[in-house]
């Protein structure tokens with residue numbers, strides 16, 4: 497190909513992307529209000545096992561939801577619906593991030609509890625198809641990735657609001673190799689996309705009486721997209737005069753999370769997609785490992801709840817899948833309960849998780865047969881959850897009121 501032809505091809509590719517994003521902006525401008533779950537006659541919760549360790553850990557979260565929601569299920573107010581087929585084998589068969597029939601079923605639900613799904617990367621034994629997570633976030637417009645991390649004993653109480661549909665992710669599979677030697681990826685920020693996530697973070701702070709929001713970017717270098725994110729934050733903050741806000745760069749923020757003297761000052765953090773991806777793994781590690789963190793993917797119409805970690809195919813290959821830690825997806829289930837208005841049940845499940853994983857720790861999961869199995873952990877949790885003195889127990893351990 498001549499230089500001119502390469503240039504034309506790249507221009508055409510870019511023009512197509514720009515057009516799509518302009519359309520998306522218009523769509524966001526038209527977007528509807530939030531689903532009100534209290535007005536729904538029936539809430540359908542889709543349970544998607546995923547692949548790798550996904551089905552192994554998801555079944556425990558499923559059982560716990562069944563237990564907690566027993567009355568709602570009996571009265572027909574809630575339905576738990578298992579959706580099969582979101583496996584790497586099926587996705588590869590049709591070369592799609594989410595097979596069409598699975599997506600149709602997912603869209604019939606209100607909220608989804610999703611196990612991890614394998615994301616191929618260049619050089620894997622799988623074709624390099626798009627991540628199912630990324631596709632689902634885009635298809636259902638789940639713009640907010642909300643990831644709380646708490647270590648009550650150390651005074652850590654963080655909640656991360658990660659922008660979930662734009663940034664470096666939205667065109668992550670649509671970069672271009674202009675020549676064999678020149679590769680481009682694209683990063684996208686829109687006013688609407690930035691505003692809705694930043695506003696959600698401020699709203700969360702306001703509703704929960706937290707008077708500080710921290711905005712994280714790398715706007716000193718990534719001047720256009722992160723620059724936009726930061727300037728939108730500045731504007732949104734004006735609507736919340738009671739809340740102090742500050743902005744940090746992602747590099748120093750990453751360091752501050754391990755600074756024991758400073759880190760407890762952070763409460764609500766909001767950031768573009770890729771930074772949120774990275775820093776929430778760090779935060780999860782501080783909390784006790786990625787196996788302990790849940791993740792809510794929230795849009796105005798749909799919401800999806802998942803573990804923040806991957807599908808750990810190696811654990812399956814080595815026959816250790818039953819020893820995978822289900823607490824992350826159970827935490828996601830607690831977030832789901834809160835989202836659909838079952839706040840009391842959600843709190844109880846969170847307390848039980850704290851007791852089992854942070855305070856009492858009667859059994860330990862190591863990911864190997866040296867530790868407890870997911871099944872044993874789920875039993876322990878269920879037992880803790882059934883204890884009518886649960887709240888008092890949690891108070892005793894944490895030194896705080898429930």
Ligand code: IPM
Nearest residue numbers: 615627629630773804805806
């Ligand atoms: C996460 C995961 C995903 C992401 C992967 C699996 C695509 O790391 O949810 O944080 O990068 O968002």
Ligand code: MG
Nearest residue numbers: 773774777804
């Ligand atoms: Mg991640």
